[in-house]
Amino acid sequence: MNNRITKQVFRFRWSLFLVSLLARMIMVVSAASSSSSFQNVYGGTLQTCSTDGMALTGFTRTGYCVDENDDEGSHHICLDIASTNNDDETNFCTVTGQSDWCSYEEMPCHEDSTQSACPVEQWCVCQWAFASYLESLGGCDQLPTTLVCEAINLQAVLAYQSQSSTSKYQNALDCLVDRCGLDLSNSKISSSSSSSSSTARGKFRRVVGGMTGSWILAVMTALVLIVGVAIRYHQRQKERGNNSTENNKTEPFVASYGTAA
Numbered sequence: 001m002n003n004r005i006t007k008q009v010f011r012f013r014w015s016l017f018l019v020s021l022l023a024r025m026i027m028v029v030s031a032a033s034s035s036s037s038f039q040n041v042y043g044g045t046l047q048t049c050s051t052d053g054m055a056l057t058g059f060t061r062t063g064y065c066v067d068e069n070d071d072e073g074s075h076h077i078c079l080d081i082a083s084t085n086n087d088d089e090t091n092f093c094t095v096t097g098q099s100d101w102c103s104y105e106e107m108p109c110h111e112d113s114t115q116s117a118c119p120v121e122q123w124c125v126c127q128w129a130f131a132s133y134l135e136s137l138g139g140c141d142q143l144p145t146t147l148v149c150e151a152i153n154l155q156a157v158l159a160y161q162s163q164s165s166t167s168k169y170q171n172a173l174d175c176l177v178d179r180c181g182l183d184l185s186n187s188k189i190s191s192s193s194s195s196s197s198s199t200a201r202g203k204f205r206r207v208v209g210g211m212t213g214s215w216i217l218a219v220m221t222a223l224v225l226i227v228g229v230a231i232r233y234h235q236r237q238k239e240r241g242n243n244s245t246e247n248n249k250t251e252p253f254v255a256s257y258g259t260a261a
Contacts, residue, residue, distance in 0.1 A: 038066050039154040041180050043189050048110070049078035049151040054121040055107030063110055065124035065153045073126035076153035080146040082121040090144045095136045096129045122148050127156040131172035140175035149180035157182070157189065 038046040048063035050056055058064050059075045067074055081102045084092045093102040102120055109118040125133075134140055160173035176182060182189070 038064065040150050041152045041154055041157055041176060041182055041189075042149070043154065043186055044150070046153060047148075047150040049122050049124050049148055050110040051122070052109075052111040053118060054110050055104065055118045055123075056110045056113050057120075057123045059124065061108070061113065065151055073128065074155065074159065075124040076127045076156035076159075077125050077130045078122055078148035078151035079125050079130065080121065080148065081123040081125070082119065083145040087144075090137065092125065092133055092145075096133055122151070124151075127159055127172070130156075131160070131168045134172055134175055135168050139171065140178055143175065143179070147176070147179045149176075152176065152180070154189065157184075 040046045046064055046066070049058065049065050050063045056063055057078075059067050059073075065076045065078050067076070079092065081092055084090045085103050088094050091100070091102060092098075093100045102123075105119040106116050107118050107120060109115045134143065137143060157173065157176060160169045160176070163169040164173060177184065
């Protein structure tokens with residue numbers, strides 16, 4: 001009886017493992033598909049901000065500086081946070097009035113998010129906070145760290161351009177131009193700027209809902225079916241176990257009754 005229960009528990013846990021594995025595959029494929037539709041400040045394909053050995057960054061925790069519907073901060077700027085931690089006057093978290101997550105050293109890793117042993121190094125920071133950070137430092141010349149330009153989302157450039165009437169955001173734009181060697185007349189950037197209403201979050205919705213939508217729907221349906229089958233299987237095995245227990249209880253009574261007769 002104990003062996004039967006052990007097997008049932010094992011099978012149920014194995015089903016749950018398969019479900020979690022499939023869910024993780026969906027996240028990876030969705031991230032890869034969506035990230036390919038985003039551009040960096042050069043108009044090329046957006047690269048990952050965090051890399052192996054670093055804490056996994058990004059609002060979506062995919063390593064890319066992309067956002068979703070509820071990312072009001074627009075975490076589009078890839079900044080080498082680690083090199084700002086030596087001085088409170090340049091520490092990104094301290095200067096922008098945040099708790100010191102910049103110094104965390106045991107975060108989920110880029111190469112394996114199940115392992116929490118990696119430090120915050122290159123990080124996707126809020127584009128508006130970055131502009132305030134530059135202002136507090138006294139300008140781009142005082143920036144003590146590196147911008148990872150290939151991983152900075154083009155949407156940051158477009159956002160700064162749309163707010164260029166405010167000196168803080170114009171200065172942030174100028175800093176990107178200077179540090180990344182940007183040519184804002186670049187045809188790729190210009191064409192993106194002319195259609196800036198198509199924001200990063202809009203792209204994310206279209207990609208996930210369009211190009212990969214049918215695939216994700218099919219896999220999610222399969223996941224629901226697997227979970228349902230696993231739960232039903234567990235329930236049936238439990239019912240069988242209960243029935244077996246009841247039969248075992250009645251057999252001694254029948255035997256003793258027969259003997260007495």
